[in-house]
Amino acid sequence: MDTIADSTTSLDLQADEASPKLRTLKCEPGGICVDTIDAPVPEVRATTEECFRAFDRDNVTHVVIQVTISRQAEIFRQVGYQYDWDWPGPFWEFLGKIAAKGVFDDKTELRELNYIPLGRREFIAYTTSMWTAAVETGKVGGTAQAERPPVKVVEVSFKKAQPGQPLELRWAPARGPIAAKIKECKPNPKYLMCQRTTNRPIRS
Template sequence: MIENTKRLGAGYEVSVQQPLSIRVPTRAEKMALNLTNVESDPQSSGTPHLELVNGQVPYRDAVVSWKLPKVRLLGEERYISFELDCVTHVVLQISDARQQQVFAQIGVQHDYDYPFPFWHFLGKMISQALLENETSLEILSFTRVNDHEFVGFENKNSPKSNNSTDLNVIEVSLKRPQPNEPMEIFWRPARGIIIQRLRECEYREGYTSGL
């Protein structure tokens, strides 16, 4: 009997023996492999310890020990006249790899099985950068496209209106984090398709449907 293990790629391991056996990698192993191949983070390998999220408690309670990093808001000069103080909704677009990088920098192990604590914390970061108040944004809706997540937030302090045309929406993304530097959050006015999806949410119960 020949005992030897070969890696076939994509995380699959084949033991060359009788009988032939194939081990299918777990979802976490696949995700880790994809993140390594697509967008590796040299800083994460040197992180001695990452805090784990407690998925058994309410997501607001799960993040109380996480330290909010310094944040910096970036935008294009052509949008300088845009009234950020009047923003009603924010849509975050973020990849799996970027989430892993951001939370590794913060000192937390990102867990794809419990997304709400991480979305909530990202909302706090965006709220602080945009409105100078970390508690102004609430999770509204979310959807996933390939390896990206789109998370909609509502500014709970903005004036309420029954007119869906009163939405003032921006899109944001997080730049790759750098050691000892503020987290940079880039914003722009939302595209028409994003605004349309948010308007559709108004006709669905409790603002809980997908973005």
């Protein structure tokens, strides 16, 4: 996941046109967007398969949200914001807050790590508070990377947003290829707050 090139093509950007009823971010072209989503985290309902209910979420180190651009636009319309494909960082930060509330009951904070587009989806990786604290402790104490907690990843996907209803997401332990990508992933948080430099996807 250390490859940042955005190869997404032919994405369905249905209802992505600007709406005067939605708030927008104020970001300076060519710079870093320091604006944030100024809205409460909406109610969220998290579900998983019965066989995963006993999964130990307290020791999760990373979360990967897989979501289409059109689904992001749906979610943020419900939050009251116009999704801006050119400046994804603040929106991904807020998606992390939604996932933290649904999966972890706000007991951990998710911090953007990196992302990669794949077909019609974007895979956005986050670190949990436990992993972040372990990394910071290692920097201070000289702890080797091998001594960090074992990488434990969950995947999150969002269902279609329904007006007036809580957002719904599903989580599950990450599949092998996703967990392997996380182990190779290099942090690039500054890039995530920058303006995208690739062409905007067109509708299929």
